[in-house]
Amino acid sequence: MLISETTGINDMECHIKLNIDSFMTQNLKLLGKDYTLFFRKEGDDVYIKTFVDKSFEHMLVPNPDAFQQIDNYFSITEKLKFPIIFEFISSLNSIPTVMMHRPYLSDGMLNIVFSYMHRYSKNVTDAFIPVTSGSKLVADVSIHPSSGALATLLNFSKIRPLSVIRFRIHRDAHDDRKLMDNLESSGSIGRLVTDYIDKKQFRMAVISEKPLELLPGIEKIPGDGNFYWITINNPILGKVMEKAGSRGIYIDTTYFQIEKKHLVITQFIPKIRTIEYMQILFNTSIAEINRNDVAIDIATPLSEHIINFL
CATH class of the missing domain: 3.30.70.260 (ACT domain)
Structure with a gap:
């Protein structure tokens, strides 16, 4: 069986934008690019980390506690103010066929893109309830038919x-x-x-x-x-x-x-x-x-x- 024969199973795609209100997003918004985000859970706390080219050092607000130099990059780490976002991602990952793609920061927003089989639309909808009920975390959402996970990756690759x-x-x-x-x-x-x-x-x-x-x-x-x-x-x-x-x-x-x-x-x-x-x-x-x-x-x-x- 080829991978390309299985990816069409995921015939739906979702792109959600979240307000995370952080030092990191405000800094990176000024640079006008998008940045891959990494999550790390420590006890009850969740931390987010991204990496920025060292050439942008002069454009960032200094924060010794958050910055670490790694070769030609700076890593920036910050405690996530809304752990419910990590719980939302974990909930999605527990749904059969959900394929999570690169989470990234763009224009001050956390972007999450994933594909899934339409059979599990109710499960995906249920996962949305905690982040949409009585909060302003969700800035935008798009749910639509998809040609499969590899098609999503091809679209990503056109930009990055x-x-x-x-x-x-x-x-x-x-x-x-x-x-x-x-x-x-x-x-x-x-x-x-x-x-x-x-x-x-x-x-x-x-x-x-x-x-x-x-x-x-x-x-x-x-x-x-x-x-x-x-x-x-x-x-x-x-x-x-x-x-x-x-x-x-x-x-x-x-x-x-x-x-x-x-x-x-x-x-x-x-x-x-x-x-x-x-x-x-x-x-x-x-x-x-x-x-x-x-x-x-x-x-x-x-x-x-x-x-x-x-």
């Missing part, structure tokens, strides 16, 4: 170029071989749903050509079709994604497949950071197992042409 990178790791890097056999024999494709940094595990939404054996860590999603939630752990990939996030490399969608005893990962990342991300891949593999176990299959700008091969 993306690369698609596909690499493989020998599945021995994963400790649950029975689960890997199950996924491979059923022709499964998984998509990352939750952030590894939170619980040191990946949660995936999986679609399979054949029914999966309900092993520990596999949960059938109610309804027609072979849809599942799966929880797995992969130390190498987990550390790669932690390092990428710490350097401001946002990975917009991660797909998992098992092919010929290998874990095949397909990801979409900012084109300008492709080489840096590949270095993280190689260095992490060498640090973890004393050799490079990463084989790159695809590393190229995202285009309609390359989508046909995914």
Whole structure:
């Protein structure tokens, strides 16, 4: 099964703009660009972080507690005033088929874009209730039919170029071989749903050509079709994604497949950071197992042409 054969399942798209009233948004609004946002939960508090090119240093209001220099970038961190926004995103991620894309700040607003299957429109509507009831958090919302998640990524790439990178790791890097056999024999494709940094595990939404054996860590999603939630752990990939996030490399969608005893990962990342991300891949593999176990299959700008091969 190809990834391109599954993305059309998501036939709806939503774009919501939220007022988050923060030091960060007021600063970045002056720069007139959009900035990818990262979320981190610590206890009951939620923090937001973004990365700004060092060349804009003179245009930002100094705040030693919020700024940290990382190579040619500044990271800016701030406590989120409205944790309900993070709860809203988490609620969306718990809905089958929801595919969350890059959250970003633009013109003083937090923008959230996601796609989903129309079957779950009621679930999505219910998730909106807490952020729309009696508050002014929601500035604008657009819900409309979509051609699929890859079409959304192509649209993103027109504004901020993306690369698609596909690499493989020998599945021995994963400790649950029975689960890997199950996924491979059923022709499964998984998509990352939750952030590894939170619980040191990946949660995936999986679609399979054949029914999966309900092993520990596999949960059938109610309804027609072979849809599942799966929880797995992969130390190498987990550390790669932690390092990428710490350097401001946002990975917009991660797909998992098992092919010929290998874990095949397909990801979409900012084109300008492709080489840096590949270095993280190689260095992490060498640090973890004393050799490079990463084989790159695809590393190229995202285009309609390359989508046909995914």
